[in-house]
Amino acid sequence: MAILINRNTRLITIGLTGKQGTFHTLQSRDYGTNVVGGVTPGKGGTIHEGIPVFNTAYEAIKETGANAAMVFVPPAFAADSIIECIEAEMPLIIAITEGIPIQDMIKVKAMLKGSKSRLIGPNCPGVITPGECKIGIMPGHIHMPGNVGVISRSGTLTYEAVFQLTQREIGQSTCVGIGGDPVNGTNFIDILEMFEKDPDTKAVIMIGEIGGTAETEAARWIKKNMTKPVVSFIAGAAAPKGKRMGHAGAIISGEDDSAEAKFKVLQECGVTIARSPAELGQKVSEVLKK
Amino acid sequence: MNVHEYQAKELMREFGISVLKGGIANTPAEAVEVAKKLDTKVWVVKAQIHAGGRGKGGGVKLAKTLEEVEKYAKEILGMQLVTHQTGPEGKKVLKVLIEQGCDIDHEYYCGIVLDRVTGQNTFMVSIEGGMDIEKVAHDTPEKIIKAHINPATGFTPAVGRKLGYALGLKGETLNKAIKFFDGLYKLYTQKDCSIAEINPLVTTKTGDVLALDGKLNFDDNALFRHPEIEAMRDVTEESAQELEAGKFGLSYISLDGNIGCLVNGAGLAMGTLDILKIHGGTPANFLDVGGGATKETVQKAFSIILEDKNVKAILVNIFGGIMKCDIIANGVVDAAKELSLKVPLIVRLEGTNVALGKKILSESGLKITAANDLADAAQKAVAAAKGAK
Numbered sequence: 001m002a003i004l005i006n007r008n009t010r011l012i013t014i015g016l017t018g019k020q021g022t023f024h025t026l027q028s029r030d031y032g033t034n035v036v037g038g039v040t041p042g043k044g045g046t047i048h049e050g051i052p053v054f055n056t057a058y059e060a061i062k063e064t065g066a067n068a069a070m071v072f073v074p075p076a077f078a079a080d081s082i083i084e085c086i087e088a089e090m091p092l093i094i095a096i097t098e099g100i101p102i103q104d105m106i107k108v109k110a111m112l113k114g115s116k117s118r119l120i121g122p123n124c125p126g127v128i129t130p131g132e133c134k135i136g137i138m139p140g141h142i143h144m145p146g147n148v149g150v151i152s153r154s155g156t157l158t159y160e161a162v163f164q165l166t167q168r169e170i171g172q173s174t175c176v177g178i179g180g181d182p183v184n185g186t187n188f189i190d191i192l193e194m195f196e197k198d199p200d201t202k203a204v205i206m207i208g209e210i211g212g213t214a215e216t217e218a219a220r221w222i223k224k225n226m227t228k229p230v231v232s233f234i235a236g237a238a239a240p241k242g243k244r245m246g247h248a249g250a251i252i253s254g255e256d257d258s259a260e261a262k263f264k265v266l267q268e269c270g271v272t273i274a275r276s277p278a279e280l281g282q283k284v285s286e287v288l289k290k
Numbered sequence: 291m292n293v294h295e296y297q298a299k300e301l302m303r304e305f306g307i308s309v310l311k312g313g314i315a316n317t318p319a320e321a322v323e324v325a326k327k328l329d330t331k332v333w334v335v336k337a338q339i340h341a342g343g344r345g346k347g348g349g350v351k352l353a354k355t356l357e358e359v360e361k362y363a364k365e366i367l368g369m370q371l372v373t374h375q376t377g378p379e380g381k382k383v384l385k386v387l388i389e390q391g392c393d394i395d396h397e398y399y400c401g402i403v404l405d406r407v408t409g410q411n412t413f414m415v416s417i418e419g420g421m422d423i424e425k426v427a428h429d430t431p432e433k434i435i436k437a438h439i440n441p442a443t444g445f446t447p448a449v450g451r452k453l454g455y456a457l458g459l460k461g462e463t464l465n466k467a468i469k470f471f472d473g474l475y476k477l478y479t480q481k482d483c484s485i486a487e488i489n490p491l492v493t494t495k496t497g498d499v500l501a502l503d504g505k506l507n508f509d510d511n512a513l514f515r516h517p518e519i520e521a522m523r524d525v526t527e528e529s530a531q532e533l534e535a536g537k538f539g540l541s542y543i544s545l546d547g548n549i550g551c552l553v554n555g556a557g558l559a560m561g562t563l564d565i566l567k568i569h570g571g572t573p574a575n576f577l578d579v580g581g582g583a584t585k586e587t588v589q590k591a592f593s594i595i596l597e598d599k600n601v602k603a604i605l606v607n608i609f610g611g612i613m614k615c616d617i618i619a620n621g622v623v624d625a626a627k628e629l630s631l632k633v634p635l636i637v638r639l640e641g642t643n644v645a646l647g648k649k650i651l652s653e654s655g656l657k658i659t660a661a662n663d664l665a666d667a668a669q670k671a672v673a674a675a676k677g678a679k
Binding site for chain 2: 024075076099100101102103104105106107109110125137138139141142152153154155156157158159160163180182183207209210212213214217233235236237238239240242243245246247248249250254255259275276277278
């Protein structure tokens with residue numbers, strides 16, 4: 001089962017023929033993902049690394065029956081490509097691109113409302129259902145099929161958590177990077193809801209950061225709706241106020257969006273807290289034994 | 291990216307937002323020249339630094355004569371201005387803005403920010419102008435009125451009326467306020483601002499609505515389409531190391547501890563600072579080398595870390611996904627040799643090509659402490675920094 005992607009996912013890459021697009025599409029294909037096409041305007045009708053290329057997302061979907069798109073378009077043009085995918089009614093859009101202007105994402109967010117598309121990202125590592133399908137830039141080999149769902153705003157911290165799980169022979173159902181930008185397509189609650197409904201998921205790791213209130217909203221949602229155990233770490237307890245810590249969205253601007261404030265609400269809502277990122281694997285193994 | 295008040299006001303004028311007449315000066319003599327050209331009985335001399343709270347720190351003075359303009363300009367220019375936003379060391383004032391005075395009727399607050407929950411641009415206004423708006427939001431949240439802007443329609447007169455009536459404005463003043471909000475929204479969206487804050491926005495005894503102060507922040511990711519904004523960058527306001535790091539695709543932030551950090555990924559870099567603190571250490575910096583780091587960028591990262599003389603130990607924490615551990619290892623070894631590294635170096639590598647990476651480090655002949663995992667790395671780095679004292 002898992003969530004979002006599986007064996008039946010048919011992927012196209014928007015921006016296939018670029019260096020990054022090519023490299024990561026091939027890595028995903030090597031992992032077992034069914035890559036059915038790509039989009040690069042002006043290169044329609046050609047074959048790139050054995051993959052058919054189309055000029056537009058509409059054409060690619062019509063010709064290949066794709067049901068997921070991975071976006072590797074440079075930041076200045078990425079929002080345009082995402083909007084093209086939304087208008088072409090692509091069910092799942094995963095945007096890897098980092099550095100999309102906020103005003104562009106505000107338009108994308110408005111387009112998503114009431115549309116047939118779900119957007120994951122941008123500025124994210126992508127989504128992987130271990131053993132079945134990988135869409136993104138994460139190293140496939142550290143994953144292992146299993147029953148822990150992972151949701152995160154950060155790429156490398158997700159790898160860290162997954163690695164700790166796999167070392168303990170705890171597999172993952174699906175790992176979702178929702179991205180480090182202040183405006184994104186999908187938030188913690190959307191994914192938590194999917195994990196709650198997914199029979200293959202027994203526990204969830206949620207990795208948050210300073211900035212925004214997505215984690216505290218998720219905490220309140222968990223308290224009300226979630227029956228499965230959730231383990232959470234918030235990065236940035238040592239970060240100074242007012243400084244942007246790498247990710248566009250990782251900035252403490254008030255009292256409510258510090259790591260301490262988020263840990264507090266999470267704990268009050270019954271979430272198991274990992275104060276150190278090195279404890280994530282251990283904490284999950286503890287909640288699974290309960 | 292931040293700009294100065296005088297630059298923000300230039301942009302506001304372009305968008306039809308009323309501001310007072312004024313000009314910028316680098317010397318007291320220039321200040322007097324600017325003041326002479328303004329048709330006014332009083333002048334305001336305002337320090338131009340990238341921080342709020344300038345008035346309380348003594349960086350804003352009201353002058354009643356040209357002699358006073360000169361006197362205050364002399365006092366303010368070159369002073370180390372300390373406000374609640376500058377930190378205890380303060381910021382050196384290099385420019386002053388000389389403005390005409392005005393007869394204030396009432397001070398309000400007006401800002402536009404991103405509401406991350408809805409993903410929309412949002413107006414915030416309050417009758418409590420001139421105050422620290424965070425304090426108002428905390429103590430009396432009912433005094434802040436918000437209006438979300440639908441990106442499909444943009445600013446509408448209805449939004450303007452909602453905001454204006456909430457501030458108790460009416461008649462011609464209300465119409466002027468609506469025009470003001472409209473201009474500010476256009477400026478905010480067309481120039482890709484991330485914050486626009488007018489505190490205070492004032493109504494005058496003559497019925498005008500104008501921006502007495504103005505703070506604009508710009509979305510760094512959108513600067514590629516605004517060379518005119520990029521041209522306003524004041525490098526004296528930014529950290530030289532942070533700027534230098536940015537040129538190499540490195541994200542670097544200086545902190546006040548003694549353990550230098552080199553990490554890949556923003557989340558893991560933050561997590562590394564956190565775990566150092568948990569184990570009793572203090573990080574000297576945040577540094578994300580990014581996913582596409584090369585041998586050269588790793589070397590650059592080392593040299594930036596070592597410019598900080600407080601650094602007593604360096605922790606390299608890499609989870610190689612796309613980035614391969616052997617490439618990082620080679621970069622580390624080369625940098626350590628070239629910079630003849632004196633401080634203890636702790637390296638934790640994991641992920642793609644980890645065995646090869648570890649081999650390169652152990653065969654380098656350098657004194658590198660290898661760490662087994664994240665917690666081990668943090669403990670060893672903290673111990674090394676303490677031992678070095």
